[in-house]
Amino acid sequence: MDELITLDYGSGGKKTARLIEEYIVPAFENPALRALGDGALLSGAEKLVFSTDSFVVDPIFFPGGDIGRLAVCGTVNDLCMGGGTPKYLSCALILEEGLPLRDLERVLASMRAAADEAGVQIVTGDTKVVERGRGDKIYVNTAGVGFLEHPGLCPDAIRPGDAVLVSGTIGDHGTAIMLARSGMLQSDLCSDCAPLGALCEAMFETGAAIRVLRDPTRGGVATTLCEFVEGRSFGIELQEEALPLRGEVQAACALLGLDPLYCANEGKLLCVVAPEDAERLLAAMRRRPEGKDAVCIGTVTERYPGRLTLQTAPGGSRMLQKLSGAQLPRIC
Amino acid sequence: MHAEAAFWLEEIRKLPPLQARLMEVCGTHTMSIARAGLKTLLPPGVELLSGPGCPVCVTASEQIDAALTLAMEPRLILACYGDMLRVPGSVPGDSLQRRRAQGARVELVYSPLDAVGLAAKNPDKEVVFLGVGFETTAPGTAAAVLAAREQGVKNFSVWSMLKTVEPALRALLAQKDVSVQAFLCPGHVATIIGAEGFRFLPEEYGLPAVVGGFEPAEILRALYLLLRQLSEGRAALENAYPRAVRAQGNQLARAMLERCLRARRDCWRGLGEIENSGLGLREELAAFDAEKKFGVSTPSAKQTTACRCGDVICGRCRPGDCPLFGAKCTPEDPVGPCMVSSEGACAAAYQYQTV
Structure with a gap:
């Protein structure tokens, strides 16, 4: 049977990885792409980090943000995770015939505000309009460049004994979107969508031995941590009771049949750091509003190489896999 | 560790050792058990099987x-x-x-x-x-x-x-190759039909039946009650999920x-x-x-794969016993429904493998 692109290929899980590794990377083969970081590291007169991301979120306005803020934060955060200081963004818009101009204005104003917050400028762009029904209101692509200030961030730098930190509560964005989409539950839950440059800067200023940074967007915390350990000689052990979860997220996920470990985050980062620096780094993170709930959620071990495992609250132990396809609401 | 879960685990461990195959017949139980890693906590000899509980x-x-x-x-x-x-x-x-x-x-x-x-x-x-x-x-x-x-x-x-559920459990118990000593009864179904809907299990089949909730501690409590009945040689209907389930539903x-x-x-x-x-x-x-x-008709289909979902559902084999499990059949490319349903036994076993 001929393979077709299904929504699973866009989930950020295993099918997305297959698309990238079996189709996209071989087609464009080069070392900068092959590294598969959040941003590509480029050499030239200046060392640059370069990244791009497209945004197709439905609904385009949601509690805590909108597609414009998301488009700026997404690319800015990818650059930060690569050790870069974000500088310039592009903005390409695909607009569906019939989109109210005031909605576009709102999205653009939100992009400007997010860019100001992140200290970047949107310096180039493109617009296309497609027939009604051949797009969904508005799609946004941003690409960004930043100066590489902190080279060497990479899962290969991780050592057994290292601490695994998360900058705050997990699953907020994905759950807020699912709630907004389902239209059936009222909640104050907001997306965590935010630029992380200032938090990263505060973290680097501590001089802590940071091995790797990654923002756990699509696929969530579990998928990102699986990528850290995959094919490597160490594993990561998470403590379920240490995972920072909002009550609303926990309850909504239980109702909707979702797992917060696989829900997208748009304003959080995961950090692996040398154990002796963990407390100092956490203290610095907690001094920033976007890192106030930062906490250590696990450790790097040699016990199960290549595996991500979870010590469950009742004391059991199990493996965590990458997300296999889009999370779906279930029967009961 | 959750205090309540710890309490029921301790109670379970205090019981005399016994060999028992307990079956849950609710997909949400299957997932909750796997998610909390409960199988790794039970005494050796106690085996949890998934029955026909995933719709x-x-x-x-x-x-x-x-x-x-x-x-x-x-x-x-x-x-x-x-x-x-x-x-x-x-x-x-x-x-x-x-x-x-x-x-x-x-x-x-x-x-x-x-x-x-x-x-x-x-x-x-x-x-x-x-x-x-x-x-x-x-x-x-x-x-x-x-x-x-x-x-x-x-x-x-x-x-x-x-x-x-009832006709399926009766059909299951009529199978000669299925061996189950007690049932963890589905809390959700019992919310509708009542705990009494499972009285036929102890009364007609002499099998302990306990209606259980879905939090790890609630499941452990129900398992404790089942194991206690088995160790005392009794078979009765008990409702361990009273916050949701009434006798008549x-x-x-x-x-x-x-x-x-x-x-x-x-x-x-x-x-x-x-x-x-x-x-x-x-x-x-x-x-x-x-x-x-629409004049829907369901033409009979021949099974063309080695998929053992049918056996998994009846507790005749465990997910890992299927030759396709984890190799030819994964959540990304499923061959059988148990691997892809969010309540399926194979999905639970694959996604929440114990270590």
Whole structure:
């Protein structure tokens, strides 16, 4: 049977990885792409980090943000995770015939505000309009460049004994979107969508031995941590009771049949750091509003190489896999 | 460790050692047990098996095939729960998700009432809701049919694949190759039919039966009660989920079920045809019955793969015993429904492998 692109290929899980590794990377083969970081590291007169991301979120306005803020934060955060200081963004818009101009204005104003917050400028762009029904209101692509200030961030730098930190509560964005989409539950839950440059800067200023940074967007915390350990000689052990979860997220996920470990985050980062620096780094993170709930959620071990495992609250132990396809609401 | 879970675990460990195979017959139990890693905490000798408790998994592949065909009808919107989207029919790789990529209009809904709303919003289309589930979801499906009738939404219909638990458990216990010593009874189903709905297990089969909730501590409490009965050589019905389950269940929901649905012969994966195990729409609701409206037929399908979902559902084998498990059959490329349903035993075993 001929393979077709299904929504699973866009989930950020295993099918997305297959698309990238079996189709996209071989087609464009080069070392900068092959590294598969959040941003590509480029050499030239200046060392640059370069990244791009497209945004197709439905609904385009949601509690805590909108597609414009998301488009700026997404690319800015990818650059930060690569050790870069974000500088310039592009903005390409695909607009569906019939989109109210005031909605576009709102999205653009939100992009400007997010860019100001992140200290970047949107310096180039493109617009296309497609027939009604051949797009969904508005799609946004941003690409960004930043100066590489902190080279060497990479899962290969991780050592057994290292601490695994998360900058705050997990699953907020994905759950807020699912709630907004389902239209059936009222909640104050907001997306965590935010630029992380200032938090990263505060973290680097501590001089802590940071091995790797990654923002756990699509696929969530579990998928990102699986990528850290995959094919490597160490594993990561998470403590379920240490995972920072909002009550609303926990309850909504239980109702909707979702797992917060696989829900997208748009304003959080995961950090692996040398154990002796963990407390100092956490203290610095907690001094920033976007890192106030930062906490250590696990450790790097040699016990199960290549595996991500979870010590469950009742004391059991199990493996965590990458997300296999889009999370779906279930029967009961 | 959660104090309550720790307490029940300790109680379990204090019981004299015994060999016991306990079966849960609810997909949510299956997932909760796997998610909390409870199997790694139980004493050796105590084995937990998954029974026919995942509604998607017990749906026969013939019915899935027929749903895939129906989805391709022009001017039709097939509405279903998210669980159904990736379930393969008799041909691996073929699913509603694939059909959607081929142009079928398949919409996910959280509630059957959403499907009625979808029909009202699309008067030029026919909306068919795939009614999958046990007694838990049957009243909601019935309510949707009544709502459609009341609101005059004529382009809405239900294809009922609804099933009831008791006939399946009786059919399971009639199988010679199935060995189970006690049942962890489904809290959700019992919320509707009442704890009394499982009294036949101790009284007619001499098997301990405990209705359990879904938090790890609630499951451990129910398992403790089952193991205590076994160690004392008793068989009784106990309700360990009193915060949700009453002896007689939910009268309103039962009346709704009675009013709209009638028992009929149905086909189960792994168990085959069972008398009075399915729920079809009553004759007076024929206008909302998709089977009648679209002349749906379920041609018999030959199994062409080595998939052992049928055996997994009956507790004849564990997910890992299937030759396809984790190799040819994964959540990304499922061959059988147990690997892809969010309540399936294979999905639980794969996704939440113990270490």
